Amino acid sequence: AQSVTQLGSHVSVSEGALVLLRCNYSSSVPPYLFWYVQYPNQGLQLLLKYTTGATLVKGINGFEAEFKKSETSFHLTKPSAHMSDAAEYFCAVHNSGGYNKLIFGAGTRLAVHP
Amino acid sequence: GAGVSQSPSNKVTEKGKDVELRCDPISGHTALYWYRQSLGQGLEFLIYFQGNSAPDKSGLPSDRFSAERTGGSVSTLTIQRTQQEDSAVYLCASRYTGEETQYFGPGTRLLVL
Numbered sequence: 001a002q003s004v005t006q007l008g009s010h011v012s013v014s015e016g017a018l019v020l021l022r023c024n025y026s027s028s029v030p031p032y033l034f035w036y037v038q039y040p041n042q043g044l045q046l047l048l049k050y051t052t053g054a055t056l057v058k059g060i061n062g063f064e065a066e067f068k069k070s071e072t073s074f075h076l077t078k079p080s081a082h083m084s085d086a087a088e089y090f091c092a093v094h095n096s097g098g099y100n101k102l103i104f105g106a107g108t109r110l111a112v113h114p
Numbered sequence: 115g116a117g118v119s120q121s122p123s124n125k126v127t128e129k130g131k132d133v134e135l136r137c138d139p140i141s142g143h144t145a146l147y148w149y150r151q152s153l154g155q156g157l158e159f160l161i162y163f164q165g166n167s168a169p170d171k172s173g174l175p176s177d178r179f180s181a182e183r184t185g186g187s188v189s190t191l192t193i194q195r196t197q198q199e200d201s202a203v204y205l206c207a208s209r210y211t212g213e214e215t216q217y218f219g220p221g222t223r224l225l226v227l
Contacts, residue, residue, distance in 0.1 A: 041223075049215060092157075
């Protein structure tokens with residue numbers, strides 16, 4: 001069975017500071033990994049994804065994530081936080097080739113303060 | 115082009131009533147998913163439709179929940195005899211065959227009184 005663990009339900013950073021949101025996964029097959037962002041009262045928007053190939057993936061809004069198989073991690077980073085980054089972030093996995101359901105982590109709420 | 119749309123955006127109902135939630139996927143997307151987002155349970159998969167194949171209903175929490183997809187496009191999620199624990203945001207997503215990304219709609223916020 002697959003699972004996703006997001007460390008830290010709430011993260012608070014200063015504007016301009018590094019953003020680091022942690023995600024660890026469990027999967028018996030090569031995983032496809034995703035980060036989604038949810039703004040208040042909106043649906044989920046894809047930030048970035050890893051399927052195969054380059055392990056460092058870049059997404060929208062300056063975010064990037066690195067797939068580390070040895071650590072079973074897919075942490076999300078952004079060098080400099082902006083006030084508009086305040087939202088909830090979800091890490092998700094589904095098994096490669098299955099195109100089936102996404103398994104989500106519990107989410108991390110990011111607060112950015114001046 | 116247009117994204118995934120869902121209606122209604124908000125629904126308030128009384129315990130015991132039936133509700134229908136609608137999802138219009140992105141045109142041409144053959145795969146359609148329903149998820150539920152609640153405070154206690156996070157984001158949970160409910161059901162998955164792929165073309166004309168039998169749907170994967172493994173995430174439906176009880177037999178009060180059902181869904182159909184007509185003509186390979188629009189989908190309706192029906193909850194019968196609603197309970198207070200059904201209060202949640204119901205999200206629909208669609209995906210194009212051969213791609214990995216699921217595109218989500220804005221959700222329907224259901225409140226059962």
